[in-house]
Amino acid sequence: MLDFLAENNLCGQAILRIVSCGNAIIAELLRLSEFIPAVFRFKDRADLQKYGDIIFDFSYFKGPELWESKLEAKPELQDLDEEFRENHIEIVTRFYLAFQSVHKYIVDLNRYLDDLNEGVYIQQTLETVLLNEDGKQLLCEALYLYGVMLLVIDQKIEGEVRERMLVSYYRYSAARSADSNMDDICKLLRSTGYSSQPGAKRPPNYPESYFRRVPINEAFISMVIGRLRSDDIYNQVSAYPLPEHRSTALATQAAMLYVTLYFEPAILHTHQAKMREIVDKYFPDNWVISIYMGITVNLADAWDPYKAAKTALNNTLDLSNVREQSSRYATVSERVHTQVQQFLKEGYLREEMVLDNIPRLLNCLRDCNVAIRWLMLHTADSAYDPNNKRLRQIKDQILTDSRYNPKILFQLLLDTAQFEFILKEMFKQMLSEKQAKWEHYKKEGSERMTELADVFSGVKPLTRVEKNENLQAWFREISKQILSLNYDDSTAAGRKTVQLIQALEEVQEFHQLESNLQVCQFLADTRKFLHQMIRTINIKEEVLITMQIVGDLSFAWQLIDSFTSIMQESIRVSPSMVTKLRATFLKLASALDLPLLRINQANSPDLLSVSQYYSGELVSYVRKVLQIIPESMFTSLLKIIKLQTHDIIEVPTRLDKDKLRDYAQLGPRYEVAKLTHAISIFTEGILMMKTTLVGIIKVDPKQLLEDGIRKELVKRVAFALHKGLIFNPRAKPSELMPKLKELGATMDGFHRSFEYIQDYVNIYGLKIWQEEVSRIINYNVEQECNNFLRTKIQDWQSMYQSTHIPIPKFTPVDESVTFIGRLCREILRITDPKMTCHIDQLNTWYDMKTHQEVTSSRLFSEIQTTLGTFGLNGLDRLLCFMIVKELQNFLSMFQKIILRDRTVQDTLKTLMNAVSPLKSIVANSNKIYLSAIAKTQKIWTAYLEAIMKGSPSRYRSPLSRPFTSLPQRRQHTLV
Template sequence: DVLFLSGRNEGGRAMASPQCSGSESSGARDGDGDEGSEFLYPELLSFAGKAQALISELLIVSEGIPPAFHDRRFDPVLFDLRYLDRPDDFESRVNGDRELQALEDELHETCSAFLQRFFLLASGIVTYHEELLKYLSDLRDGRSMQYKLDKILESKHGQQLLTESLSFFGCLLLLMEHRMSGFLREKLLVAHLRYKHCSDVQNLENICKLCRLHPFSPSHPRQGHLVPFMIAIHKPEELFARFPFPKEVVDAVICRVRDDDLYSCLRHYPDPQHRAVALSSQAGCLYVLLLYSPEFLHNGFVMREIVDRFFRDCWVCPIFLYFSVDLSVSWDAYREAKMSLSSYLPLTFVRDRVQHNCTKVKELLSEIDLVISDGVLTKNYVFEKSHHLLSLVRTCNVLMRWFLLHKASIDKKLRETITSILTAQQIGDETFFFLLLKTCQLEFEMKRLYLQLLEGRDALWDESKHCASDRMKEISLFFSGSWASSFKMKNESLDVWFGKLMLEVKSLEYSRAGNSGRKICHIISLLKEVEQLYPVEENQQIRRNLSEVQQYLQDMLKALSIDNDAMSTFSTITDSVYAWSSIEVFIALLNKKIEQDSSVVLYLHCFFLKFRSLLDVPVSRITESKSSFLLSVPNYYTLEYLSRVREVLNNFPVMIFRLFNEDTSNNLQNFHLLSRIKIANLQDFSQSEKQYSLMEAVNKISIFSQGMLRMSTFLSFTDLDMKSFLESQMSNELSKQLEFKLKSFFISTIVGPEELELNMRKLAAHVLSQQHVMEHLQDLLHIHGNHIWDEVFTNILRRSAEEEVNDFIRRSHNATATRQQLNDLSRSQTFFGRLLHQMLQLTGPSRSMFIEPMSGWFDSEGRELLGLHFFDQLESCLGAEGMASLDSLLYHAIKVNLEHLLTGLRNLLDVDNLEKLCKVDMTLGPAASQPFLGWSPYKPMLNVVNTSCEPWVESFAIIGQLQLLRCMISLKLSSSRKVLNKQGMLSAFCSPFSSIYMRKDSPPFLSRCMSIVTISQLSHYVFDPHLSTLTCQVKKGILDFSPTIIGLGTFLKQFHPTYMVEYIQYMGQYVQAVAETAVIASEPQKRTIDPASELKKSTFWLMNFCKHMEIPKDLFDSCLPPSLFTVLQT
């Protein structure tokens, strides 16, 4: 299937848009071409293969030029060939300037590999010329014992290989000048020689000759103003003169190409009007060869003959693949050649030609529409109308070729003439695209049906021959008189004659097609004579048998007419590699058409199979010679081909998601059926409009699925795994849409609890709908939709969490960052950053209170700000993996805050403060002892701490706030541990309070310092018996009790357990001191504190601290006498 549409031919055509088979025998069974010609000229075949490999490498190198060589910044260290004359002068400029040396080092580091590849290419081209020059010189001088020039030129295969070996090298020169200017080539060569220090390399003189700047004329079109595939070089014969070949050989090849049908293509184009297209392959060769011998271009008689045969109505000529030249410009320097061409290019002729072709385009579009309509194109139709269909396909391709090539003409007058008429006729790129697309469909179906005819050809022959001989036998029996019938006609001569005729039919052989065909025609004529000479019309049975015999014989003729020659013709006339130059325009129109009509997807495989020859033609000689280049060279063309396929397929996910949006997904959800429905409401209940839109979307997506399945089947030669590619693209598109949607939520920096929950409900609904979309697409597109969803959503949430963690770490590295700056998420650009910012805003310790029995945060008016209901919604939206990612973010936020707190504490504990702490510690005595002086020793230190510990306490509260959020998340994740453990995401969900976030050395007097800070905060709280907690006396500036003690406990947890024990003992020491003060105090009016209240608060603080930090009860009991527990009960 692929080869039929590819335009590939056995003769190894390789010039621009090669269309024709290499020999007459390529498709005919009784041909007379070169027998085993591929083994006759291995040297020439090797030359042609090497040239194709060099052209491929040239295209690769020219597309990978480093940006530095187009950057004016590097001009001072990039030199032309003048460097080779005075290298010391140029080097001294660079060595004396530091900036230039830095540029030199950067250039050397980034471009060395490319420079090496360019040098190998240039060296390969020069070596190719030397080897081919030696071979041709030996051929000219008769030094070759095996081959003679005349013998090679007498052979079709020899003509092709010799012509291609010369013309391919010319294409190399033209393409190098076209794709890499002389300025660039000189800079590349000199840069390589400087960096490799290899100024004495072999063939350096010829390599310099290849890279030397080729002058251009100011009046000649610059390459930068042309389309990328149109070559326009001023005086190319001077470029060719640098690398000449033996003139006798070149002239002999030119004469042969002028007169012969080099690729045997004329038989595929019987219409004289199509002769220029039939000979276009060798026309490209001839253009290049004439540049080796420009004397022909100045010979008026020869050029009129050449133009009349090859360029009569085609002045834009492809020379290799889709690279073309405009002869109306390229031959400006050759007066005779230009005059010969101009005689066929008056504007009136061009105008008439364009108008005629425009009319034909419109007619062809209508005719193709009729042919490709449903039910028209069948096997019988293809067989009976094969000649007409081939003519239709041939004409379509010829017209497309003419327009696509000549619309890009460099000559301004000719181009404007063509464009103006196309505009007047309302024919544009879209029209040619439709013609191409419909022609592709027709060609694909014709080929598919004709292949079926070929496959059934032998069976049709055998069956028809068997049936025809059986009917002959029955007729023979009738005339023998032994056949039971009411009408008997005994005729021994007819009996014997039909018997012999039966044997004659049985003896027919399909392998001898010509002889068998003549015999069948003769037998049919004899049967018709028998019908006229003998009275057989009176017997219906005999007449029917004779009619059936003739029909079976006609079927045998049909079987004989089904041969590979038609396939060869079809392959030749459908080749469209020249149209690859317009592929960008076609791809844009194709994407636009698919958006308008999804059924176009069903014919994508036809469209891309049309350009299949792009993968075969440029490597045909490499394949034929079985060269080692076959392992690498085709990759360039395959990647180029696949890049265009992907360019179309990349838009499929966007279109699919646009078709199957959130509303469509909601329509697919099951709804509850009512037990009773009123007849009047039945029509509304059916939701016909929604069902119609749903079925329309499902149908279009099914078409996408079917089209991609066809592409997977018919483009299998590209090794493109369509299913994996589609899944990858669907994953990318889903990721883009989800990231956009997630970033659009929680944009406002200040929100209330109602708005936050409303946003969360909307987000959860959207996430659920997207998940349902992927579930349904899984069935429609045969992809792993659920797996894609899980992977994409999890990765997005992970990336969001990782980005926010990196921002936390980046801010923590700023030594001057304050606590507010460290936790400022108001400018976050990530989903988790914005979500966490709003959660922290609502649960801030200074504006909310965490009430443990209700597991939520409440404001001063008792309104819930954030609670279990919110975390239920959060879990339904993010899932277990998302909650785990959020937990990971909180973990790192706590870690950063703890490290920042520790750094601040170390800075605060200077020499003076340490001395004061030491005095207090000595005065109060060991942790397990009871202070002798009661409460009074705490006063001096409290006066110091009250003014300096506020940042610490705020940090404790922030850390505790984050810890409480982790606890709420851990509560939700407790049921998902098994799933998360399998994914390696399980962390300290069970008890965040026991997590170790950092491992640092503790500062001195840590436990004593923390106990004093705690004591300093007790005065800010009062005990609320209704809430059973400590609450603030004033609304502003006081931090919530629960997060503060949790933060303090978390901080102490990061160090050795003895610090936690000491802190509890110090607090127990303080409680006992306060209790003693309450008992012995005799003058209440002079007390600085209320001992009873202080005792209650300090004891409650210590109890809650031990509860949250999971301190053993025996430790707590050892620090407080049992009598103090009755204090809280009162």
Template sequence: MLAVRDAGHGLILSRHQHPTALAQALPSGLLATAAQGDVLLARLLSLSSRLPKALLNEGSSSQYAPVLFDFRYFKEAEVYERRIEASPDHVALDEGFREEFGELVEEVFQLFEAIVEQHRRLVGCLEQLRGSSIAQATLETVMQSQEGRQVLVEALAQQAALLLLLDRCIEGGVRERCVVAYYRIRGGAHAVGPSFGDIMRLCSATGFKTSASKLPAGYPAAYVARLPLPSDVVMSAITNLRSADVYAQLDHFPNPEHRSFALSHQASCVYLLLFYVPQVLHKDPALMRVLVDKHFSDSWMVPWAPGFCADLAWEWDQYRAARAALAGVVAPGRVRDLAQMYKGLLPGLESQMSHYLVAGVLQEEYVVQHTSEVFNCLRDANVTLRWLLLHASTRHRKLHSVMADTAPSAPDILNLLLKTAQLEFEVQRVYSDILQHKEARWLAQRQAVEDGFRQLARFYAALRALPGSDVDANLVTWFGRLAEQVSTMECTDHASASTQVQQLLRVLEDAARFSPADASLQTEQYLTRIRSQLAQLVSLAAVHKGLLTTLGAVGDFGYAWRLIDAYTPQLQALVRSNPAAVGQLRFLFIKVRRVLDVPLLRISQANSPALAETAHHYSEALLAYCTNLLQVVPSAVFDHLERIAALQTGQMAEMASRVEKDSLRDYAQPEQRAQRARLGANVACLAQGITNMDRIFLGVLELAPTQLLQGGLRALLAKWLGAACKAALVFGPPPASLSFTKAPSSQGMSLAAVFGAGAAFDREFTGRHHLAARLAELARSTSGLRQTLESMQDLLHVPGLRLWQEELERVMSLSYEADAEQYMAAQAPSSQTAAARSGGEPSTSGSTSPSFLWRVQGAELLGVAAFRSLRATLGTPGLVTLDWLLASRIASGLQRLLGLLEGKGHKGGWRSPMQEVLAAWGPPTSCPANGPAAYAEAVEGHRRLLAPLLHVLPLIGQAQLLRRRIALELRSSARLDAAGLVSALPQYRYSRRLAMLERVAPKDTPDACALATGMDTLLQQYHPVYRTVWLQLVGQCVRTYLSETTGAVAQGIQAVGIDVMLPREVSMLMAFLEEMGRYGTMSRKQVHEFIPPLVADTWLSALAE
């Protein structure tokens, strides 16, 4: 069984007693009661961190204020209930609170109930001790036992600690609201237990506020008195603390100046127990003087619970005897002298530790020979750290001012802390290694010494056999007896073994003087070797488990729980300025994790089932602290990577494959390369420090630093990618006609931000003309960071390229989700987000092919180069995500269009007008009675009904064309269709120069290609029969116009050309159908069913067979 230790308050139990044996040695239930107190402390800390703002906020600032009441509710419960029932809003609010927070309120009330039950159980144990006649279970016998005295004192102090911690973590108003809420949820007085009165007394507000500058009168003694303990038992415990070293700590601190450090755990117990006997604080100056001189002679800051520290100069100010006893300690002059003394110790301690921590110094032999010096250095360092860290947080105004003026700076304190933690780790490693192999090495060295003595005996026996030898026969016998004596030495009793070895060394000195002259040289060789082996035995005997116990007591760091959090920014700044310091954080974490020992000590000894839960709570707190502190490492690494990337892309020239000899100097750039080397060395140092940490267990949880580094780099990379895209691709505000409410960015960066005010090809958008330059700049910066990450991935021990690709894909996916939600939520794409995603208004831009988008003047708005730049900048994930976003836009447009066709927003819808038109045209197999005029009449008569289609269809078609361009850029096959609308044919003419339809009136006419594609997309939303009907109508239109022409049509087709002889409307319709066939799935067979093959085969060259 390992020695148990209290890292929180300096407790070391020197005995290795099994928990069961300890429980049997104590009175019934006392150990279990002490263990339950530690469990409740952990539950209280955990639960208080999960309280919602609805319960914490007072007055009208809380949403549920109308249904949350303090203890005044119990005076007029019916009035409060009628007030709630009179308002439907209040009733709904009450039901909502019960549903959302009912379980949490019940958990809080159960904690209050458990604290009251803990007090009842402790009082029962104490009454049993006071009235028992059994010798081993009386109060006197418990106080005479070291273990019993410790457990009893802790159980008494825990009760006070529970109450004080409750008032600090869950203030009085919150407690009252929780109790009343539980009372109402459970249904009133008949649903609560008999201890409800005690719970109300416990939870009643005390007037204490954490932020208050003064304590309430009589606090906390009056609050502790709500759950009192027998005063005679408390006084007996205080008397023992006054006269004894309850935790046997003074043996580990032989220096009298370190007494307050050694008795720190006792001091916290004294502080807590005195509130049960406030008369001592008020009226017993003699006892207070003794207690202060022993426990608080140079320290007025007392840690009494994990993360909580009492300022006696502030809390004892209202107690006359306590204030008088403490006056000498907290005098400003005394405090200044102490601060200057500890500040003066820092340079010497740092110099001494720097010497010890030089590589190769702390070898086994050196550590063993200099045990006293090393341990004294560690004692001085830890006492100095404790005093400086604790007293820098004093709440006393004058003392805080003195500390601020006199104490050393935070970097100096942290530097000492890191070196102390490292030295403790190295010394513990050496001693642990020695102890692990001590027995085997002891046996080997003992056998070597024994063989040496036997060899000496044989040597003298042989020498005595020579003629004329004067060797004494007793000398042979004497060396034999020494060999037998050595064979009986054991290493279990290190004190006895050391004494025997020292005696043997003195005996060997006599042996060298009495050896014969003719054998002195050989004897000296034997004795020198034996003395060396005996010295090693002395070193082994000097190393025992008690040294590790002392090292644990000296290295106590539990007092710094929460205090060290205030130094996190300084520690992170130290890592940034000195990357080598990250390796020392490992030793700091090992030192910090000792805080788990005290809260879990009694729980483990009592074999409590709550051990795992309690350990998990404290481990989570430690893990959160260490993780927060280590966030500086990926941040610093990423900063260096950014600087390297900027250096490579902005200042360093790229080496050409062939370089002229005279220009080599221009490529050398020694300053830039030296700077890059320094940054790379810093990255390597930070990564090595993280890698060397390997895996650190913080209680029951594991800290994985390498995973933390990789995760931190991922987060920073995603943030950088989002910021870079937003900075490069966000242009000026869109026109007023396209304004919208910006999308929320809680789920990630909006693609409306990534791809600009996305009508990046609309001339009305500010900054559109800089699109190419911005894309080039973004491609340069992203390429530089990607290459830097790839080149540094071996130093970082992370897959750099994979990180880049995965985070880029994740950023794009989150961006898509942020924008796609708006498309799916809106029926009409009239928001700014929809405008930002568009490629420009179809009425102001036209498509020459899927590769280019033109404006009226013929300037290229969006071409192959732009898509290539997008791919170079954002890679495949960016283009794929843009394709998804365009698909969402298409879906939104189709929803609007289908709504229009079904009559949403239009009285009667399309059904009745279309029936009238079809009736006027007649069957598709014949021509309309009015000839071509029937089509003009239909268009003119329903122009208002057709207007929305002319707006939405081009937008849908434009998105489809952009998707095809994206698909071509990604070299993947996609079948995106294009189609036309018969009513729009007069607005276009066929251009032989461009081999496509162009607009007659570009100002108000949408792009023909986009319009045709939108029509085809619309037809695909319905059953294939609708496409057939549409082709029938197209065929009808063609035949109608052809019937009005002369017989020169055939001659014109063969000799002159179809665009000369055919009617203009037929020419436009055929060109429109060709646009549809170029990208769609329409076959020649389908077209030949409704259009004369002569016309179709001449025009529809793009249709598939």
């Protein structure tokens, strides 16, 4: 029969492509959920006030003409709407395409089922596909993945946010008229009322009513649930032979069954016999499950609204059973941890020991992984609603009876991962060398027999060995038999090898050869080589496959984050812990096999993007854990800088020997040396983690260290700039210069620390400093300039922002978004031409009332000292944006007040005629000017405001306008 997954099997390839697409869609939804524009959430009251009139939920569809007419009635709203469209159409379109792909997925699945029923695929029906092992798996996965998609969407992208995005796409997309399935997508993804916030009430009939929004063939649903109930569709039980491990063996299938049951909720509500069967088979000893890549569900909570399901689960949730399971796993975890620690002792896991104890080692691995899985899932905070009294009681019972200690559980996970990693590497090496070693042992054994035959021939003299032609011929025959063993026919070779070992034992006994030690040694050596051949022939890939199945850690994809603080504390205490963590990260990377398997089988182009997403997530987590090293280094660094700056006196080039003791300062210098040594130890720790392939991303520890140092530097410098440049506008005199000096000292400390550290951690300190400081300043300038741009630069579009080394954003403290805006506006405030004047020759601003100096050109030298050339360049760029904005405002005001006002134009024309020619004396000037001023009085306030903000008004020539008479001149200007 044709292989179901063969490329020329259209039926198999069609369903494989659907399932592959399903895994890719879930990855895209998870990726996009991290990029939801905050404005769509309406969490900020300012966003609601600003955008509330242009962002709509599905109530818009009840009367779109009414809403659009309201927008058209207000030009300012139209302008805001257009600006919003320009800034968000790209990300909104990406979300819409993801939503569309979910709808397309279920449409494609329904069409495939229709094709099966209509006989489009020759000799294939729904029943025959379900009889095929691969077909059965794929059909079950297809329905399950659709359910997972819907649950992921509701968990990660709230219903109201989805509605606002869909309406925005509908309004802004030019292609909406061609979107015939827009209505269907909106019906599928309209808000369910579900909220992922802790303590939120579950909507009635959720999620079954959500799952029913697109009808699916009921016979198909029923048959899939039937297969999941009765069969071991992935043949996992063979990897878990012990009966107490059965629920773990069937955990993947149990998760699929949990999701698919929502497509037929009648079973959950009323089919008590079926639910008892399901619970007895899949959930007799567990009730917290992982449904997809670490998304956990507590059945005690999820099945509470369903009578049959709740009743069936009561036996599992009985406190006596909870106590029994908790105590059992406490005992098992203690026992296996002792075993694993024994196995991990130096020199214990030798090749011979491993080959002789494969079943024992695999049993230990199974027990470890099963215990870790049960304890991690059933003690997870995310699995229990703190407001549910019954769930709280169950969790407290588990924590007490299992004697739960997160540090001990983490240590077990660490040791198990290390044990698993060593075993896998040994088996991979043994498999690669298997044939070569087998041939070597065969050759050695055959040569021993040939040499022994020569001994009994009398040709080769050996002490006290008489010639024996029978033994000579026998040993030659044994040599030939050994040489005739065939590696490719392992079963026959193994059987024959055992017979040869028995024959060699018998010849030694019957021919009384024990008396000759040399002959005995030859026979013992040959038997040893034959034993090695049996061991080697038994090295099979099935052992690696079993280890891969047993070592699955996909359930902890999200739960592992709860152990981050323990990991970081362990690294801080012992930096060499990084080498053990490497094995844990690699174990976690095996979770990528789950979503990538079908994508790979289908040769889908999505393989790279999905691999990159999950690998990127894992690498980000690795960076997060290892960030404790740069953090600890910087903590030590700050202490070093403090000692060097305040405690240690700089030694002069010439020094009297009497004063040497005063300059020695042994205590502070010892402390500096101790802290420096700690920094180098941290560096060694992270560099001990060899270059590792995490998913498809290569993690280089040296690069990881450098990125971590950059990240910590960016975090601290950005915080220093944010805190250091907050001004009180009422302060007299201005806080500008003192704050710049203080910030300059802080920045100098960071700079000096980088110069000091670079040799101890083998990095280019000055290069990193300049790159990161320029990036921080340029990013903040970019964010500040966004206020003046119609099409704003989002974080994910910025060339300065980075995922791995993010520049933190801080809540604005005034009208400015960033520190560079506050600095710029403070300079403008203290040099305001209404309050100050600039003396060109002195490059100084003076207060017009007190005649005291306000600031001078030293200000810009101080800014350069503190923020460098990047800071001055950023200020210049920001001021350019401000000038353009002022010019636009002036032009707008000029058009509004003068060009559109006929009266003002006529007045100005009359005035022009009256004063022409300009060089002559104006007759009756008092009357003409007073009349013109009276008629154009409303212009001058706005006009003066615009002129005073322009740069020329900040500079007054002391020659034509002496400083002492400036108040009078200013008064004259106002007139």
